[in-house]
Every structure is written in structure tokens, then in C-alpha cells.
Amino acid sequence: MRKISVVLLLLVSVLMLVSCKKKDGSDGTGVKLKLVLWDINQATYVPVLLEEYKKLRPDVEIEIINIPASDYIEKVNVMLSGGDDSDIITVKDIPEYASMVTKKQLDSLDGYIKKDKYDLSAYSGVPDELRVDNVLFALPFRSDFWILYYNKEAFDKAGVDYPSNDMTWSEYEAIARKVTSGAGADKVYGSHHHTWRSTVQLGTFQDGKNTAISKDYSFMAPVYNMVTGMQKDGIIMDYASLKAGNIHYSGLFYNKQIAMLPMGTWFIGTLMSKVKEGVTDVKWGIARFPHPDGVKAGTTAGTLASLAINAKSKNKKEAWEFIKFFCGPDGAKVLAGAGSLPAIRNEDVINVLSSRDGFPKECAGALETSTVRLELPMHPKVSQIEQILNEEHELIMTDSVTVDKGLSSMTKRVNEVLSK
Amino acid sequence: MMKMLNLNDIKNYRISSSWKNVFKKTLIYAVLSAGSLIMILPFLWMLSASFKLEKDVFRYPFTWIPETFQWINYMKIWKKIPFLLFSFNTIKLSVIITFLQLLTSSFAAYAFAKLKFRGRNFLFLCYIGTIAIPWQVYMVPQYIMMRHLGLNDTHLSLILLQAFTPFGVFLMRQFYLSIPNELLDAARIDGLNEYQIYFKIMLPLSKPALASLTIFTFVFVWNDFMGPLIYFTSDKVKTIQLGLRMFIQQYSADYSLIMAASLVSLIPVLILFLALQRFFIEGIATTGVKG
Amino acid sequence: MNKKGNTSLLYNKRLVAYSFLLPNFIGFAVFTLIPVVFALALSLMNWDGANEITFAGLKNFRELISDETFRISLLNTFYYSAGTVPLTIICSLGLALLLNQPIKGRNAIRAVYFFPYVASLVAVAVVWNMILNPTMGPVNEILQKVFHIAKPPRWSASVDWAMPTVIIVSIWKNMGYYMIIYLAGLQGIPRELYEAAKVDGAGNLQCFFRITLPMLTPSTFFVSIMLTISCFKIFDLIFVMTGGGPGRATNVLVVHAYNVAFKNFNFGYSSAISLVLFIIVLCITIIQFRMEKKWVSYF
Structure with missing residues (x-):
């Protein structure tokens, strides 16, 4: 018994010491954006996009918060209820979006869109379906049907x-x-x-x-x-x-x-x-x-994955800049190149997808849609x-x-x- | 005289009941091995699945022995997620929490079982009462509190949360109750103070209870999923159970890898069980105290 | 002088008691008791998890009365507990008795029975659902081919069998742990008792009922309390195995409370459900403690 207790005590103290390693703080310059999403290992386009964004904005550092897909909604809910200040939240489905909007956890994007004169027409009407009382809280980047x-x-x-x-x-x-x-x-x-x-x-x-x-x-x-x-x-x-x-x-x-x-x-x-x-x-x-x-x-019928700004974020402007890039035409091409369907689906994007090796080319017509309902x-x-x-x-x-x-x-x- | 009688007894016993004995033994073995098979079968299924290609895991009809053994699955789990880091985190949390749990709850249990103080029953009712409340109900208030303390996404949050559970106090108290008061009174007369009694008499006597609390706490922390899910966000603090969930993606799931990782993560707990087994089974026989 | 000495002695005694309690109590009070009290107080409030908390009075409790899902989940909780508690006790006691016999390979067999308790729930749920799969599972195949049952149960996929399935898996998983507690209890029975009984001419059966069972009552008491509490707050197993389905066939109180809180964002109502659960469990536990003196014997 005594031997075991001694071993245990030693083990605990070693573990405590190991855990007390200092956290590495940021160097002070630049902005750090926290992006909450799921399945980072699966979404091959995310690392590519982050790399591209780094070239565009070397002063912005993106920290990924990766959550298992099956428990994404519970975890995000608890985080937000607790006052988490992650900057960009990925919205997984409509019920989650609806709840975050009613709980006032997201910021409206309309102001930014108006200021930047950001063109929503490329999204073929999808953002309209996301409007709550005519206010838009999220911008889609991926739209599967x-x-x-x-x-x-x-x-x-x-x-x-x-x-x-x-x-x-x-x-x-x-x-x-x-x-x-x-x-x-x-x-x-x-x-x-x-x-x-x-x-x-x-x-x-x-x-x-x-x-x-x-x-x-x-x-x-x-x-x-x-x-x-x-x-x-x-x-x-x-x-x-x-x-x-x-x-x-x-x-x-x-x-x-x-x-x-x-x-x-x-x-x-x-x-x-x-x-x-x-x-x-x-x-x-x-x-x-x-x-x-x-x-x-x-x-x-289709489902959307969108990005939204956390109402508690401290870097809202930077967050919007990132969203604009991720959900915009540049992001769309990267997504299509990775075999995913972006929310912006012009001919360019479809061509990128259907010209990929292994895509049944004669079937490209299947990706043309007349109406996509949520x-x-x-x-x-x-x-x-x-x-x-x-x-x-x-x-x-x-x-x-x-x-x-x-x-x-x-x-x-x-x-x-x-x-x- | 005594010795002779005993010897005769044994001889008679052998002759009269050897057949009955054999029959009894066979029956016990038959029941136990049938039971063992039921216990083990799901694990054999896991083992078999862990060696298969993902697409064949649920293929019908089921084959127990895969056509080709995908040993690579056992390599993949270390590469696809930082399994080593996750294992280390899990071990660290389990050991620290178990240790604190053992220490503080056996301490508190001694007060509940053997000392008299005002409000004892009420306090004990509080302890028992909180056991009865499912964690899912108060996890949000708890999380908000931890956030205010700035502890979320650290191991400390989970340690503080799980090291003082009332279950441990309850288990230890029930055990201490069965230790006769006369033993303690004698020690008090001998001039031992309560701390000495606790360390010199209670602790050595309570090995079996401590061993079973160790197993309980360790297994709980080891397999806990919701706690780490809620409190840990960055990869460097995550645990094995969270890692397992990473194999389940939005539109697909790697069940062969889940099975492989689950089996690997079983090993340390089993070793712990085998190491502690003698404590909760043999330790008490000599003391004549039971739990 | 004497009196003063007495009070200071008493005072000292109390201080000693508190010093034993304190390390655990501080952690317990801060990190468990306060959030629990807060959560229970929420049952009188409206809260969606983000906006302001407003006072609701007894609204949440009135809602309980007309909530069909609450009624179903309450009954299911009783069903699950009534099935699991006695069966687990019988199985684990039986196992402990068998594994207390001097047989070869005892330690290994004990480890085998302990195996399921250690296994991760995600894997366990998947495996059992597969083994009990209505059309592809080996169990139904055996039932059909060996026992010629034309329509074997559809297990977790049928409204009638889903709960028994969960109960079976729960017993399978937890039996090993309670077996350990019983084994420990069995070791504590002094051998002289049996020897004395044998001399008096008592048979095996008599020994079991007159000595083993009564001597094991403290273990049984502990096991029954822990089992009852854990059965009433069952969540994980059901959540991963059936998700409360099919339909609402295995929806239990905590699953309902969880859905209300994390799908409907009605934390106040969720707390009201839990408060009912809490009161039920507390009543049962208090009754068990009251009856303790009647049947539990601490020798």
C-alpha cells in the first residue's frame, strides 16, 4: 500500500508539473480570429483557404476550434451561453441558426454588406431564405442539394x-x-x-x-x-x-x-x-x-453551411473581412476544387468541379438546378x-x-x- | 486429538462428495464460460471490425474473420488524430482526479461516519441529493461559472469539477460505518487523536473500498465524454473519448478506426483492474470487516 | 473550569470534524452545490440560455401536467429502473457467489466479467445494436435457424422491445462493477460462521439464506441505492443506443430534459423536469435509508 501511494504521489506531482507549462501568448501585433467549425480533417478546403487568406492578410491569425460534428450544436450552444467570444461561428443547420438568432447571439451582416456594397446576387437568392424579419445574420459558403x-x-x-x-x-x-x-x-x-x-x-x-x-x-x-x-x-x-x-x-x-x-x-x-x-x-x-x-x-432541396459573427466578438470588422473572402467567389473556387459545392454556383465554379479527375463528365447536367428549397x-x-x-x-x-x-x-x- | 478429528473429517468428506464435487465444478464452469462468451462476444466483434476496411464493417452477412487484415487501422489511429497526446491527457486527468477523489472523500467520509457535529445529517443529505441530479441539468450554470473563473479549456476545470463528487464520500462512508466503533474508542483511549486514527487505523482498513473507488473514478474519467466535450476546445487538452468522436463525421464515420481506438484505450484500464484486483478481493478477508 | 473545559473540548471536536470535511466540502460546494442550486432555482424562471432570465412562477410546473412527452418519459424511467435494479442485483450477486468458489482461472474470469464496465459507450452501443440487429444480427439468425422462431424480436428497432434491449445492455455493462462490491462483501464473512453452521447440520441452502444473505445486507444496501439513483438518471446509454426512440419508446426523463434544454432552449422547463426527478429519487433514497435499520445488519 505504501509503495503504491508513493508511486501515485510521484506520478501526480510529475503530471501537475507537466501541466503547468506556460501557455504561449500572442506577440501583441495583429489580430487573432477564432473560427468555430466541425470536421476539420474532412473539409480539405479549409486549410487551403486559410493558407490563401494568410497571403492576403498576413497580420491576421486564424485559430481553429474544431468540434466533433455529432456534438457540434450542443457544444456551440453551451459555449455561447457561457459568453464565449469566438469571432466566427459556422452555422450547421437551420434549427441552430434560428435558435442563435432568437437568442441574439449573432450580429447582423446587413451593415457590412451595405458599407462594402457586397454583391449578394451571386448567391442566387439563398440569403433571402436566411433573413429573419428581413435581417441577415449569416452568409453561406457551402450549399449542398x-x-x-x-x-x-x-x-x-x-x-x-x-x-x-x-x-x-x-x-x-x-x-x-x-x-x-x-x-x-x-x-x-x-x-x-x-x-x-x-x-x-x-x-x-x-x-x-x-x-x-x-x-x-x-x-x-x-x-x-x-x-x-x-x-x-x-x-x-x-x-x-x-x-x-x-x-x-x-x-x-x-x-x-x-x-x-x-x-x-x-x-x-x-x-x-x-x-x-x-x-x-x-x-x-x-x-x-x-x-x-x-x-x-x-x-x-438543399442544406447550407454558413458563417456568422458572434455578437460577443471583439474583432467584428476583421471577422467580416474573413467571411467575405471565405464565402465569396475566391472561396467558392477552392471549395469546388476540393469537390464540394459552394454557395456561389456560377459556371466557373461548376466547371472547376466537373473537370476534376474522377467526376463523371457526362453527368454535369445533374448539378443544374431550377429551384433549391431549404x-x-x-x-x-x-x-x-x-x-x-x-x-x-x-x-x-x-x-x-x-x-x-x-x-x-x-x-x-x-x-x-x-x-x- | 483435534488434529486427528480434522483429518478424518476431510477423508470422509472426500469420499462421500467427490462425485458431487466434480458435478458441481463442471456446472460452475459451464455457467461461467457461457457467461464469459456473452461478455466477450461484443469485444470479438469489435476486434474483428477493427481489422476491416471501413466499407466492410457493417457488411451483411457478417464475417468474423476478415478476408484481409487491415493492420494499418491500428497505425491510422495514431496519425489521423493526435492519439498519443490525447492518451497522455486522459491518463493525466484520470490519475489526478482519482487521487484527489480518494484523498478528499475518504477524509470527509470519516467525519460523516465516525465523528459527531452539528448539521451532519443535513449536510449528508445535500451530498446524496446532488448525486440524484443529472449532470446535464446543471452543466450550463457550471460552465458559466468556470468561464468566469477563466478556467475553460484547461485541465484544471475538469479536475475541479470531478475531484469532489459526492459519490466517493458516500461509498467511503458506507464502508466506514461497518468498521466497529469499539476499535476507534480503544485507539482514543490509547491517546491517538482523530488524525492518527484516520491514518493509522481507517486508511489501512479501507483498502478494498479505496480500490473500488479508484476503479470507479478512473473508469468514469477515462470514459467521460460530455465533460471534455463541454470544457475542452483546443486539441492540446482533448481526451481519447473526444478523439473517438472525431472519427464520426457529418456525413460518414470510420467505425473500424473507432473500434481499434476503443480497444487500445481499454488496455490501461484493464491493467489497472488486474493490479488492484487483489485489494478489493483479498484485502478485507484478514480484517473481518466488510463493505 | 470543568464546564469550560467541556465546551472547549466539544468545540475542538467540532473543529476536528470540520477539518476532515473541509477539503472535500469546499470543492463540492463551489463546483457542484452552487450550480445545482442555481439550476434548480431556474425551474421557477424563463431562460433560453442567452437572454435575460425572467421570473415565471409555477408556469413550468403547470406545463408539466399537460406535457405528454413528460408523462411518457416518466413512465419509461420507472420501467427502466424496475427492470434494471432487481435484475442487476440478482446477476451480480449470483456472479459474485460463483466467482467466490475456489476454481482455477478465477482472476481471469473476474476480469472478463469486468470487461464491459470499462468499455467505451460509443463502441458498445454500436456493437450491441449490430449484434441485435433485426435482420442481420447473429442473435436473430440463431433464434430463427436454431430455435425456429419465425418472428424474432426486432430489439432496439421495435417499440415493444427497445426498452428491454436497453435494460439487457445496461445489465451486461454494469454487472461486473457491482459483482466486485459483492465479492468484497463475501470476503468479509467470517469462515467460522459457516463452520459452526455445518457442525449444527445446516445445508448449503440454509447457509446461504441464514448466513450469506444477511451478512451481505450492507453491500446490498449500497448497491441498491447506487443502482436506483443511476437508473433514474440514465442518459448516456439511451442517448447513444436509441436516442429515445423508436418514437418515444425509450425517452426517459433526463433525455427529455436534455432535449428541452438543448433543442428547445427552455432551460427553465428543463429544470422543472429535473426537479421532479430529483424529488422522486430523494424520496426513494430517504425511504431506503429509513428502512436500512430494519433489514441491514452491520455486524
């Missing part, structure tokens, strides 16, 4: 034409049934709906008549019936197994177990690099997202409603309730929240 990936070999084998850029949801269902083949370990599923709520619900928003916040969700029934029907017939994999197994769509696509995959454009960059690394030799193509009858082809609209109660939608979605997809019952419970619960 939903497309349809497919495995060419599966289609060749089944003798079915590749999905086209103008395809309705019922056409999509029909070819999904056609390309399904095999059984057991060799089974190739016609398509794949990942466990996210959006893989089903997006199809119900495309016509623009409804959004995720509604007083009556019965409009979702047709798409839910289609997807649950496909699930019952084994055209797509069972939701419950995917969810419980944490099964990721990428592995299934690399292993050629699925013929089609409705998914966001974020997967393009990953797919290209995995093919290059030799992880998979899947021959892939992309097409525009399927759409409901009577809706223009190229209508899809997955979730701005609303002060959007996160609470999203929670309800997710819960009921889970119940419908696991076959715990019927489609109609699930949707009516969704309606009832959302109305309760809205009326409060």
Missing part, C-alpha cells in the same frame, strides 16, 4: 436505362423495382433511403405548396406509402436494420449493394476520393433529384417541430404505426407546439 447517385453496372446488368435528369417519383419507383436483383448476400437493392427523415419527406416539399412546418401533414402520405411499399417488397433495405446497425449509405454504395442512392451533393467529393484511393471501383453516375408530377425538373424553413420553433417529425418518421418507418396514423399524430403534436 439532393441528387440521385447510381451504380452504372447494376443498370447495365439489368438492361435498364440510366436514370434521367427529368424523372418523376413514380418513374423512380418503377426503375428501382426493375434493377432489384439477387438474394441473400448477393442481393442488389433497387434504391436506398438512408434513415434520415429528409430522404422521404423532401419529396413532399418539392412542389412548394408545403414545408416541414404545417398544420396538416396528410400531404406526405403518397411519398410515405411509396417508400414503405418499397421497403415491404425488399426494393430498399429495411429501415429498422439500417437504424439499429448504424449502417452508412456509403459502404453499401461502395460495395455495390444498392443500384440508386438519393443523397446530397456532399457525397460527390467523398466518392471521388474513395475511388481514387482504391477503396471501391464502383462506376457511378449522377442524375437530378426525382420530382413529383407537374413540378419542373431540377427542383430539389430542407427546413426558418421558424422560431423549428427545432422542437423537427424533433416531433423525426420521432413520428421513425415510428412509421419501423412499421410501429400505419402511415395515416403516424401522420395524424404528427399533425396533432405539431399543432400543439404551434398553438403554445
Whole structure:
């Protein structure tokens, strides 16, 4: 016992000493900006952009605060509640944005935009959707939208034409049934709906008549019936197994177990690099997202990643300068070069992306969009409603309730929240 | 005479119950090994997954033995994240917190169990009461306080937070209660003061409780995720559990690496367990005191 | 003189007691007690985590009554605790009894049973969900092929089975730790007691009920209190395994409080939920302490 205590004491004191090493302070000149973001290892464009910015503004030092993606929102919330003074906050999704705006944690960008006469038209209307009471609090740098990936070999084998850029949801269902083949370990599923709520619900928003916040969700029934029907017939994999197994769509696509995959454009960059690394030799193509009858082809839904200025920042002007660069045309090219879709999507940028090695050139048309709707609209109660939608979605997809019952419970619960 | 009787007893016992004994032993072994298999199975799954390509981890049908062994996964975890630094941070935090926890809570527990003072019951109720409150509820007020003290993003914040948990006091108090008062009274008559009693009598007697508190605290700090998530922002202070989360990205996750890193991070705790095992199992048998 | 001596002695005694308490108490009061009191006081306030705190009176508690999710999560919490506490006690006690036998490789086997307690939760949740996967998991494969059960449970993906699944994993994970506490307790039972009983002609079963079980009551008392408290505040395991789903099937109080605080930014309401939890746990604990004298014997 005594020996152990002595060893322990020694260990503790050594560790204490080691930990008391002095922190290196800044040299006093120049500004230090703190940028909060997630997945720094994954976003290859960030280091490139920081390097470029350093050339532009050698007096500004950027400190990265890297947070795991799965816990990003919790961590940022606690930080901001505690009065953290990080300068630039990356906004991950609309519920988070809405909450930060209502909590007055972000600074309006309108003043800077007016002063610099910064041109917002390049963003094709996206900033307008981010306005709250006509005030803009964040500028998008990355804007992903939903497309349809497919495995060419599966289609060749089944003798079915590749999905086209103008395809309705019922056409999509029909070819999904056609390309399904095999059984057991060799089974190739016609398509794949990942466990996210959006893989089903997006199809119900495309016509623009409804959004995720509604007083009556019965409009979702047709798409839910289609997807649950496909699930019952084994055209797509069972939701419950995917969810419980944490099964990721990428592995299934690399292993050629699925013929089609409705998914966001974020997967393009990953797919290209995995093919290059030799992880998979899947021959892939992309097409525009399927759409409901009577809706223009190229209508899809999207998500944004934006930068915003923390209301508690002490270097707001410098922060704005950085945001202007990161979200602007120069930043956009770097993003596209890394295989990601920037918020500014002019021809230049698309060319940079589609001319990258490994991009299926004949499919560049799939990246042309006519309307991109936000997955979730701005609303002060959007996160609470999203929670309800997710819960009921889970119940419908696991076959715990019927489609109609699930949707009516969704309606009832959302109305309760809205009326409060 | 006594000796003879004993010998006879043993002989009789052997003859009459050797078959019964064999049967009993076999049964125990059967139950224990079936149980062990259930205990171990998930770890075998982890082991197998840690040697696979990411895309094959969840492939159906599942193969227990990967086609090709991706030893490189065990190299990758050191390169993709600063695993060595994270391990060092985790060890540092676990050791310091465990040490402080042992020291202060056994100290306080002695007062709660063996000394009389005004407000003892109320104070103890406060301790127990806070055990009952989930940390998620007060983590924001706590964080705000730490920020005002300028301690966020330092190891000190987590040390201060976790070194004085009421659980340790409770565990030690329950153990001390079972040490007979007569022992202490005798020592007092012999002229020992309370500090001497604590160091000379209580501490040596409480090895098993201290050992199990060590394990509990160490494992808690080692596997804690929310605490480090909330308090640590820069890479140089982060822990293994935060590192594991870095393998889960927004649109993808490297589960083979998560499994590899989890298995590696298991090793130090297991060593600790094996080293301490004899304390909480054999230490008390000689004293006749139990916890 | 005498009287004065007595009071100063008493005073001294108290000082000694406080000096034992102080190192822990300062840390505990500053870093735990104050934030806890603050958090509980929030139950009477409105706070979104950023803007000003305003007084809300009993509004948050009135809201609890009509909150369906709160009712569901309260019931789920009781369900989880009622399943986990007794089963964990039985399993860990049984294990301790088995591993107390003089058998070969005892230390190694003990380590094996302790393994799960040490493992990181993220990995554990993934692995168990895979092993119990409704269509691809080995468990259901065995149930179908060996036991010919046509429709095996869908485990964490079904409303009815999600909670039992979480309970099973929780027992698997924590059993080893409580086994250790019981093992320590078993070592403390003087052997003479058994020898005396054997001489009196008592059988194994009688020994167990007359000696082992009563002598273990202090351990059982401690285990049951710790288990009850930790079951009522269960969060991590459920959060990583099911996220409270499917639907709200495994939504427990702390998960609900967490969602209310970090998704809806209603810290006041979240505190009200926790206060209810706190009161329930406190009542149970006080009852346990009251009953301590009736069944726990400190020899």
C-alpha cells in the first residue's frame, strides 16, 4: 500500500508539473480570429483557404476550434451561453441558426454588406431564405442539394436505362423495382433511403405548396406509402436494420449493394476520393433529384453551411473581412476544387468541379438546378417541430404505426407546439 | 486429538462428495464460460471490425474473420488524430482526479461516519441529493461559472469539477460505518487523536473500498465524454473519448478506426483492474470487516 | 473550569470534524452545490440560455401536467429502473457467489466479467445494436435457424422491445462493477460462521439464506441505492443506443430534459423536469435509508 501511494504521489506531482507549462501568448501585433467549425480533417478546403487568406492578410491569425460534428450544436450552444467570444461561428443547420438568432447571439451582416456594397446576387437568392424579419445574420459558403447517385453496372446488368435528369417519383419507383436483383448476400437493392427523415419527406416539399412546418401533414402520405411499399417488397433495405446497425449509405454504395442512392451533393467529393484511393471501383453516375408530377425538373432541396459573427466578438470588422473572402467567389473556387459545392454556383465554379479527375463528365447536367428549397424553413420553433417529425418518421418507418396514423399524430403534436 | 478429528473429517468428506464435487465444478464452469462468451462476444466483434476496411464493417452477412487484415487501422489511429497526446491527457486527468477523489472523500467520509457535529445529517443529505441530479441539468450554470473563473479549456476545470463528487464520500462512508466503533474508542483511549486514527487505523482498513473507488473514478474519467466535450476546445487538452468522436463525421464515420481506438484505450484500464484486483478481493478477508 | 473545559473540548471536536470535511466540502460546494442550486432555482424562471432570465412562477410546473412527452418519459424511467435494479442485483450477486468458489482461472474470469464496465459507450452501443440487429444480427439468425422462431424480436428497432434491449445492455455493462462490491462483501464473512453452521447440520441452502444473505445486507444496501439513483438518471446509454426512440419508446426523463434544454432552449422547463426527478429519487433514497435499520445488519 505504501509503495503504491508513493508511486501515485510521484506520478501526480510529475503530471501537475507537466501541466503547468506556460501557455504561449500572442506577440501583441495583429489580430487573432477564432473560427468555430466541425470536421476539420474532412473539409480539405479549409486549410487551403486559410493558407490563401494568410497571403492576403498576413497580420491576421486564424485559430481553429474544431468540434466533433455529432456534438457540434450542443457544444456551440453551451459555449455561447457561457459568453464565449469566438469571432466566427459556422452555422450547421437551420434549427441552430434560428435558435442563435432568437437568442441574439449573432450580429447582423446587413451593415457590412451595405458599407462594402457586397454583391449578394451571386448567391442566387439563398440569403433571402436566411433573413429573419428581413435581417441577415449569416452568409453561406457551402450549399449542398439532393441528387440521385447510381451504380452504372447494376443498370447495365439489368438492361435498364440510366436514370434521367427529368424523372418523376413514380418513374423512380418503377426503375428501382426493375434493377432489384439477387438474394441473400448477393442481393442488389433497387434504391436506398438512408434513415434520415429528409430522404422521404423532401419529396413532399418539392412542389412548394408545403414545408416541414404545417398544420396538416396528410400531404406526405403518397411519398410515405411509396417508400414503405418499397421497403415491404425488399426494393430498399429495411429501415429498422439500417437504424439499429448504424449502417452508412456509403459502404453499401461502395460495395455495390444498392443500384440508386438519393443523397446530397456532399457525397460527390467523398466518392471521388474513395475511388481514387482504391477503396471501391464502383462506376457511378449522377442524375437530378426525382420530382413529383407537374413540378419542373431540377427542383430539389438543399442544406447550407454558413458563417456568422458572434455578437460577443471583439474583432467584428476583421471577422467580416474573413467571411467575405471565405464565402465569396475566391472561396467558392477552392471549395469546388476540393469537390464540394459552394454557395456561389456560377459556371466557373461548376466547371472547376466537373473537370476534376474522377467526376463523371457526362453527368454535369445533374448539378443544374431550377429551384433549391431549404430542407427546413426558418421558424422560431423549428427545432422542437423537427424533433416531433423525426420521432413520428421513425415510428412509421419501423412499421410501429400505419402511415395515416403516424401522420395524424404528427399533425396533432405539431399543432400543439404551434398553438403554445 | 483435534488434529486427528480434522483429518478424518476431510477423508470422509472426500469420499462421500467427490462425485458431487466434480458435478458441481463442471456446472460452475459451464455457467461461467457461457457467461464469459456473452461478455466477450461484443469485444470479438469489435476486434474483428477493427481489422476491416471501413466499407466492410457493417457488411451483411457478417464475417468474423476478415478476408484481409487491415493492420494499418491500428497505425491510422495514431496519425489521423493526435492519439498519443490525447492518451497522455486522459491518463493525466484520470490519475489526478482519482487521487484527489480518494484523498478528499475518504477524509470527509470519516467525519460523516465516525465523528459527531452539528448539521451532519443535513449536510449528508445535500451530498446524496446532488448525486440524484443529472449532470446535464446543471452543466450550463457550471460552465458559466468556470468561464468566469477563466478556467475553460484547461485541465484544471475538469479536475475541479470531478475531484469532489459526492459519490466517493458516500461509498467511503458506507464502508466506514461497518468498521466497529469499539476499535476507534480503544485507539482514543490509547491517546491517538482523530488524525492518527484516520491514518493509522481507517486508511489501512479501507483498502478494498479505496480500490473500488479508484476503479470507479478512473473508469468514469477515462470514459467521460460530455465533460471534455463541454470544457475542452483546443486539441492540446482533448481526451481519447473526444478523439473517438472525431472519427464520426457529418456525413460518414470510420467505425473500424473507432473500434481499434476503443480497444487500445481499454488496455490501461484493464491493467489497472488486474493490479488492484487483489485489494478489493483479498484485502478485507484478514480484517473481518466488510463493505 | 470543568464546564469550560467541556465546551472547549466539544468545540475542538467540532473543529476536528470540520477539518476532515473541509477539503472535500469546499470543492463540492463551489463546483457542484452552487450550480445545482442555481439550476434548480431556474425551474421557477424563463431562460433560453442567452437572454435575460425572467421570473415565471409555477408556469413550468403547470406545463408539466399537460406535457405528454413528460408523462411518457416518466413512465419509461420507472420501467427502466424496475427492470434494471432487481435484475442487476440478482446477476451480480449470483456472479459474485460463483466467482467466490475456489476454481482455477478465477482472476481471469473476474476480469472478463469486468470487461464491459470499462468499455467505451460509443463502441458498445454500436456493437450491441449490430449484434441485435433485426435482420442481420447473429442473435436473430440463431433464434430463427436454431430455435425456429419465425418472428424474432426486432430489439432496439421495435417499440415493444427497445426498452428491454436497453435494460439487457445496461445489465451486461454494469454487472461486473457491482459483482466486485459483492465479492468484497463475501470476503468479509467470517469462515467460522459457516463452520459452526455445518457442525449444527445446516445445508448449503440454509447457509446461504441464514448466513450469506444477511451478512451481505450492507453491500446490498449500497448497491441498491447506487443502482436506483443511476437508473433514474440514465442518459448516456439511451442517448447513444436509441436516442429515445423508436418514437418515444425509450425517452426517459433526463433525455427529455436534455432535449428541452438543448433543442428547445427552455432551460427553465428543463429544470422543472429535473426537479421532479430529483424529488422522486430523494424520496426513494430517504425511504431506503429509513428502512436500512430494519433489514441491514452491520455486524
